[in-house]
Amino acid sequence: MGWSDLGLIFLGWLLGLLSPVIQNYILTRRKKKQVEKLIEAEVSELAKQLVVVSFLLSESTFSLTKDFVKWCLQEYEKFDTGADEFQIKERLERFVQNSAQQLDEYNTKQSLRGFSPVGVKRYEMPYSLAHANFFHNLEQEKQSAIWEVANRLNTFNQEVDQLREYRMMTFDESISNANHEIIKAELVAKSNYLSRYCKTIIAASSKVLHNNAMHATSA
Template sequence: MEILYILFGWLLGLLSPTIMSSIKQHYDRKKFFTAAKSELSDLQFQLCITGMLLAQRFGVISRDYLTESKFILDQYNGGDKPGSIIQFIDSMLVASEEEFIAIAANLKSEDGVGLSLKNHSTILIDSNAIQISQLPIDLQSKIYEFKNALNIYNQEVLGAKSILDRTYDSNLSDLNHQRLSAGLSAKYADLHKVCTRICGKIQSILDYEL
């Protein structure tokens, strides 16, 4: 019987470091993922506002889109929220169909109107590839899908800036200026869709529990 106790104690001594290491790894993963969620929440908030601006001026506003945007703004806990945007969403959601269409049409910008958009990055996620590789495979896939969507957004922003810069060329003919202006509006409309896509991919990560 004593031999069994001795063997059990010996096995426990061997396993304890492994168990402790496993617990520590799980704790470290959760700690990193919590920080990553905070970074993603900030980015989602910023892109939601950018998407709203693009939708109002160049895209298509629907009640479903406004409801999704309101959810993102309501769940954000990182700082001050834009009260004017939230009030706008609330007023649009209770508006009649005729009022909704009229307000949405009145917000549209003319072709050639430029916006100052910036590229976005996720410094914490980008600098912790090892920690990401230790996360569950399905969560890794969600993160990489998000990163691909963000890369597309950044490329589209650069493309929009290039078109906007070309519209300032005084040597352009009126026809070419009109074409560039129309192309710029189309680019902004596409960027609105990309913003929506990224926000959705971020939400799938924020909803994930380790």
């Protein structure tokens, strides 16, 4: 047996050894694209819904401003990819046309009707977190951005639970009028906080989507 034969045997052995590694690499790359695409879709939808929540919470506390409604419309259009399913875009477009004084007048008019707390639900990231064990295959920046959204969303949900507790207290007839006013003030403060915190999560969501776009461009 010559050296050439030994070389072929060694090459065959090496290819056999590397074949599972190469196959796993190819499968991982394919799955990575699919996972990133679906995480992007989930985060985008989450951000869009939180724009709506942020707007409704701010409106309920009579604190709409010109800059805020501009931001809401810009962000909603950024994440909205189809029909106006939340029927919010038309309202935002109308508010954007109003002057600061007109918005102040609207806030005052709404306040005369009395404060009515908005019912806010908890939000989750089921697909993203179900694939947490796959995150190590993503770029470090992408991993960090996804975890930031998930962690901030967890804080958001804790605040939502507290908002619900305060809201339930408003139906408790055994609580004195003075304490009802205290609870109402807490509801207003909590609603304002959640409205602002939505913006924080939306900003974190943009990091996930921006990171994804950068790598898609460079690929």
